[in-house]
Amino acid sequence: MSKCLKALALSFAALLVLTTEHGFSAPRQDGKKAAPPAAKKTGIGREATAKEIEGWNISVRPDGRGLPVGKGTVKQGEPLYVERCASCHGEFGESAGRWPILSGGNGTLKGHDPVRSVGSYWPYASTLIDYIRRAMPFGAAQSLTNNELYAITAYVLYLNDVIRDERFELNERNFMSIRLPNQPNFIDDDRESTEKEFWRKTPCMTNCVPDEAKITGRAQIIDVTPETGKSPKVE
Amino acid sequence: MAGTDRHKDKPAASRRTVLRAALAAGGAAALGRSALADAGNPANQPPNVPDWTRNLGDGVAVRAYGKPSKHEAHVIRRDVEWLTASRESSVSFTPLHELDGVITPNGLGFERHHSGIAEIDPADYRLIIHGLVDKPLIFTLDDLKRFPRVNRIHFCECAANSGMEWRGAQLNGCQYTHGMVHCVMYTGVTLKTLLDEAGLKPKAKWLLLEGGDAAAMTRSLPLQKALDDALIAYRMNGEMLYPEHGYPARVVLPGWEANMWVKWLRRIEVGDQPWHHREETSKYTDLLENGIARRFTFVMDAKSVITNPSPQAPLRHKSGFTILSGIAWSGRGKISRVDVSLDGGRNWRPARIDGPAWDKALTRFYYEFDWDGRELLLQSRAIDETGYVQPTKNELRKLRGVNSVYHNNGVQTWHVHKNGEVENVEVS
Numbered sequence: 001m002s003k004c005l006k007a008l009a010l011s012f013a014a015l016l017v018l019t020t021e022h023g024f025s026a027p028r029q030d031g032k033k034a035a036p037p038a039a040k041k042t043g044i045g046r047e048a049t050a051k052e053i054e055g056w057n058i059s060v061r062p063d064g065r066g067l068p069v070g071k072g073t074v075k076q077g078e079p080l081y082v083e084r085c086a087s088c089h090g091e092f093g094e095s096a097g098r099w100p101i102l103s104g105g106n107g108t109l110k111g112h113d114p115v116r117s118v119g120s121y122w123p124y125a126s127t128l129i130d131y132i133r134r135a136m137p138f139g140a141a142q143s144l145t146n147n148e149l150y151a152i153t154a155y156v157l158y159l160n161d162v163i164r165d166e167r168f169e170l171n172e173r174n175f176m177s178i179r180l181p182n183q184p185n186f187i188d189d190d191r192e193s194t195e196k197e198f199w200r201k202t203p204c205m206t207n208c209v210p211d212e213a214k215i216t217g218r219a220q221i222i223d224v225t226p227e228t229g230k231s232p233k234v235e
Numbered sequence: 236m237a238g239t240d241r242h243k244d245k246p247a248a249s250r251r252t253v254l255r256a257a258l259a260a261g262g263a264a265a266l267g268r269s270a271l272a273d274a275g276n277p278a279n280q281p282p283n284v285p286d287w288t289r290n291l292g293d294g295v296a297v298r299a300y301g302k303p304s305k306h307e308a309h310v311i312r313r314d315v316e317w318l319t320a321s322r323e324s325s326v327s328f329t330p331l332h333e334l335d336g337v338i339t340p341n342g343l344g345f346e347r348h349h350s351g352i353a354e355i356d357p358a359d360y361r362l363i364i365h366g367l368v369d370k371p372l373i374f375t376l377d378d379l380k381r382f383p384r385v386n387r388i389h390f391c392e393c394a395a396n397s398g399m400e401w402r403g404a405q406l407n408g409c410q411y412t413h414g415m416v417h418c419v420m421y422t423g424v425t426l427k428t429l430l431d432e433a434g435l436k437p438k439a440k441w442l443l444l445e446g447g448d449a450a451a452m453t454r455s456l457p458l459q460k461a462l463d464d465a466l467i468a469y470r471m472n473g474e475m476l477y478p479e480h481g482y483p484a485r486v487v488l489p490g491w492e493a494n495m496w497v498k499w500l501r502r503i504e505v506g507d508q509p510w511h512h513r514e515e516t517s518k519y520t521d522l523l524e525n526g527i528a529r530r531f532t533f534v535m536d537a538k539s540v541i542t543n544p545s546p547q548a549p550l551r552h553k554s555g556f557t558i559l560s561g562i563a564w565s566g567r568g569k570i571s572r573v574d575v576s577l578d579g580g581r582n583w584r585p586a587r588i589d590g591p592a593w594d595k596a597l598t599r600f601y602y603e604f605d606w607d608g609r610e611l612l613l614q615s616r617a618i619d620e621t622g623y624v625q626p627t628k629n630e631l632r633k634l635r636g637v638n639s640v641y642h643n644n645g646v647q648t649w650h651v652h653k654n655g656e657v658e659n660v661e662v663s
Contacts (some may be wrong), residue, residue, distance in 0.1 A: 041431070041432055041434075042381070042382065042432060044374070044378050044381050044382060044432065045372045045373060045374040045375075045378045045432065046372070046373060047370055047371060047372060047373070048363050048364075048365055048371040048372055048373040052361075052363065052373060053363060053365045053371060056363055056445075056501065056502050057365070057502070057504065058451065059443055059445070059453065059504060059510055059512070060510075061506070061508065061510050061511070062510075062511050063508070088320070097320055098317075098318075098319060098320040099320045100517075109522060109526040109528075109638075110524065110525060110526040114522055114638050116517060116522070118517075121517065121522075121528070122516055122517050123511060123516050124511050124516065126511065127511055127512055127513055127516050127517065130453075130510070130512055130513070131512065131513040134450070134451035134453070135349070135350060135449070135450040135451060135452075135513075138321075138323075138324070138350065139323075139350075139449070141350065141449045141450070141451065142451075185526060185527050185528060186516075186520065186527070186528050186529075186530045187527055187528070187529055187530070188529070188530060188531050189529055189530070189531050189532040189533065189534075190529065191529075191532065191534075191536070194634065195626075195634055197630075198536075198623055198624055198625075198626050198630075199621065199622045199623050199624070200622065200624045201622065203574065203583070203616070203618065203624045204583070205574070205582065205583045205584070206582050206583075207581060207582065208580060208581055208582070208583065209579075209580055209581050209663075211663070212578075212579075212581070213578060213579025213580065213581060213612050213662040213663060214662060214663040215612075215650060215660045215661070215662055216403075216660075216661045216662060216663055217403040217404045217660060217661035218404055218650075218658055218659070218660050219404040219405055219406060219407040219546070219658060219659035219660070220407055220658050220659075222403075222404070222405050224315075224317065224405060224406065225315075225406050225407040225408060225411060225546075226313060226314075226315055226316065226411075
């Protein structure tokens, strides 16, 4: 055995020991378990400082974790909303064009044209303040002060009749008193039990449906497909 | 010179003109293109000798970064303008009908952005892992590349792929009906490796993945998936990720909906419960007929589509030997079989899978037959290794209604007319 081969064999053996010891494995493309070497610490990277984390950690959870310190009333929120939000979301949250609708739609979820607004669909108010904080206004993300954030959030909740008094001041201490009505109407993924019928031992191969197939709908009649000539220009 | 001059002499035969004529005639756009391709230019064909056989061409490195032939310039991602309010928060679609095999070229994989593409300087790239860990860590891109690497080929499908088709046939082309999927080889580090480095606290159950784009896009991820097969990838098909796919680092969650594959990844927070953020409550939840909405519907059900022929790629011959080609995939594992039907789902026959049928990856199938020139109602159905059989659209609607937007994996029907044109239809 050449030196080179011996070294290879040795390191391979070491690898085997390591993998067995740590029981570390990740699925391989063929579905079997393969093991990138060593689950032990490499020392790569460095400890993140509290200040670094604070600068980027903007997430808010339904239990109130992550709520920034601040306050704002519905009344204070109205002019801010009109100035920075209404051009896309509409003066009353009804949406302008195809931008997301923020209000209305109560009682529509079982109908033919369900409206998924903050008040009619969203389960948690924390989602609203979190999203405004991280992504709004569109094109000027993370530009709001904490007080502006609370004021605009309060105003959107007011548009949804979740807050009814325009003098109401929303802050990090009373935020958890806000409840959205549709919260109970979410369930975790249950497809593997409710759609069990899609696991079929012997899928039908011949004469699976009686009668000849009839066309019941055509895309060309609806005619909403972009024309090839209109696509983005390529150099 | 013959070839070039001939084209100059005949501007009326430009592709665009033919396309317009075809559209005006009410035909499929692509039919015009194929007619042109069939005609060609006799001056370039035997017994004549074309320019490219007489004259020198470009030398090496003139095309320092290669791209497809100028004759393939129509093979691009396309968007549907009316779908969204702005291109920064929108989607473009993979031209599936122009591709074969199972790997998507880097420049053609569909895009979905929530606040546009973040252009990140790799020198300033940082990834923070914190929360319920022994030691919060911060990594540079070079740090990520120092960890043990893995290579994985997986499909990536938007949960809203085919979402416009819930109420009936709407968009005429598999690029639009099924083009929110692509499949590349990712190179990166397993998420488990990074979590081991930080050390998980016993209460850790969920992770928050957060992007560095102007939406700071977030999704909650169950820890089990993170430990099972999640990757933090920085390469696709060997190259560094393209900016539109999350350069310099993104999350890869094999078999799970693409919205969770956070691009431009900047932060991973470890917690004991999900965050219920916008993309897992207001969006990416599946509203059922009874007003109840399913959440955390992560897995992509088995699905398939015939890519050729399809409305953008009609049949160019009137009859005779004909190849159907398509792709199948499943978020639960490998594709074990694909069946095709020529009569709208009355009778089925197994298709021929060619090339690799990898775990949670696009799988290519073909079906060859002698076309007698009659109208066809083409369908394909995927069967995965768990025994899941791709349902018809009506079977799906029966269980879910038509309001769920996401996870439409119903069987697609293409109507092939006698003249070879193809239309997106629904059948009884």
